[in-house]
Amino acid sequence: xxxxxxxxxxxxxxxxxxxxxxxxxxxxxxxxxxxxxxxxxxxxxxxxxxxxxxxxxxxxxxxxxxxxxxxxxxxxxxxxxxxxxxxxxxxxxxxxxxxxxxxxxxxxxxxxxxxxxxxxxxxxxxxxxxxxxxxxxxxxxxxxxxxxxxxxxxxxxxxxxxxxxxxxxxxxxxxxxxxxxxxxxxxxxxxxxxxxxxxxxxxxxxxxxxxxxxxxxxxxxxxxxxxxxxxxxxxxxxxxxxxxxxxxxxxxxxxxxxxxxxxxxxxxxxxxxxxxxxxxxxxxxxxxxxxx
Amino acid sequence: xxxxxxxxxxxxxxxxxxxxxxxxxxxxxxxxxxxxxxxxxxxxxxxxxxxxxxxxxxxxxxxxxxxxxxxxxxxxxxxxxxx
Numbered sequence: 001x002x003x004x005x006x007x008x009x010x011x012x013x014x015x016x017x018x019x020x021x022x023x024x025x026x027x028x029x030x031x032x033x034x035x036x037x038x039x040x041x042x043x044x045x046x047x048x049x050x051x052x053x054x055x056x057x058x059x060x061x062x063x064x065x066x067x068x069x070x071x072x073x074x075x076x077x078x079x080x081x082x083x084x085x086x087x088x089x090x091x092x093x094x095x096x097x098x099x100x101x102x103x104x105x106x107x108x109x110x111x112x113x114x115x116x117x118x119x120x121x122x123x124x125x126x127x128x129x130x131x132x133x134x135x136x137x138x139x140x141x142x143x144x145x146x147x148x149x150x151x152x153x154x155x156x157x158x159x160x161x162x163x164x165x166x167x168x169x170x171x172x173x174x175x176x177x178x179x180x181x182x183x184x185x186x187x188x189x190x191x192x193x194x195x196x197x198x199x200x201x202x203x204x205x206x207x208x209x210x211x212x213x214x215x216x217x218x219x220x221x222x223x224x225x226x227x228x229x230x231x232x233x234x235x236x237x238x239x240x241x242x243x244x245x246x247x248x249x250x251x252x253x254x255x256x257x258x259x260x261x262x263x264x265x266x267x268x269x270x271x272x273x274x275x276x277x278x279x280x281x282x283x284x285x286x287x288x289x290x291x292x
Numbered sequence: 293x294x295x296x297x298x299x300x301x302x303x304x305x306x307x308x309x310x311x312x313x314x315x316x317x318x319x320x321x322x323x324x325x326x327x328x329x330x331x332x333x334x335x336x337x338x339x340x341x342x343x344x345x346x347x348x349x350x351x352x353x354x355x356x357x358x359x360x361x362x363x364x365x366x367x368x369x370x371x372x373x374x375x
Contacts, residue, residue, distance in 0.1 A: 055334075058350040059327045153327055221310065234326050243328070291306065 010089030014045035018098035020154035124148040132165035142167035162187035194259035214270035238288040242281030
């Protein structure tokens with residue numbers, strides 16, 4: 001590992017994203033402090049990491065990624081310290097935050113992190129929706145706050161959308177890219193704007209695909225087959241929506257609509273109706289497609 | 293063997309509504325084999341046939357077709373005669 005002055009990573013939030021982020025850093029040889037509010041969440045994270053490591057050799061081979069540095073489960077888990085105390089990241093050299101995508105949850109986390117962490121430490125916000133500039137504003141280090149929108153599953157996706165907040169410094173961008181390079185990922189740096197690049201385009205695409213079904217131009221299966229067969233996408237937009245969860249999709253498109261005040265982001269009535277009906281996609285057994 | 297194939301085929305129908313797989317057909321060639329599908333396929337094999345797939349058996353070739361899965365499950369579950 002090249003010396004980038006970062007040895008210990010604080011990972012805040014041990015949900016699906018946080019668990020995988022902790023895993024990829026531990027696999028790359030970093031010491032990781034993984035924080036969540038309950039022991040239950042941390043135990044689930046331990047199991048998620050174990051399961052992911054188990055399948056990694058097989059799935060990694062398929063995606064054509066180079067074999068990760070360490071796949072020994074005991075060794076990887078040995079580098080992760082699981083804790084419910086946020087103060088335990090006091091010695092971290094770099095922090096990746098992955099808590100719920102809700103400003104009322106994220107805000108106090110950053111206020112506390114700012115008090116606990118060393119002044120030079122960079123905070124990476126793993127988000128697809130929260131403005132990075134706003135996060136920077138509640139800390140005393142807005143120049144060292146940056147967005148890092150990791151993709152799921154983190155261990156298999158080679159690219160990260162990096163978001164430069166209004167005050168984010170060049171040095172912080174360089175540190176972020178070096179940290180990503182150390183875990184075998186490439187960052188693409190974009191400016192801070194609602195939905196950034198990936199979610200703005202994805203949500204608009206999903207919403208438009210929903211309109212096609214709503215207007216009976218095509219069945220959901222036909223929309224998805226066209227994207228897979230014609231464009232080589234591994235999943236169509238409506239399968240992707242079912243995987244993400246239609247409630248999350250609706251929140252995202254409504255967020256874009258509010259942020260831009262532009263009618264092109266108006267949510268499709270069918271999308272709203274499916275959410276009202278409790279058809280949220282894979283997690284509820286049915287969405288645009290039926291999984292039961 | 294036929295019972296194993298029937299269970300695998302039933303699982304695949306849940307995913308591939310418009311397509312019935314032949315026994316020897318490559319499931320992963322369809323382009324649908326994303327990481328989630330692969331994990332769910334293996335979880336189904338472990339659950340339905342009460343076995344644990346060992347790390348060294350986590351290879352695409354063991355799960356590539358209905359035939360391959362049936363061969364794998366048979367090899368892992370049939371107790372040799374005389375024991």
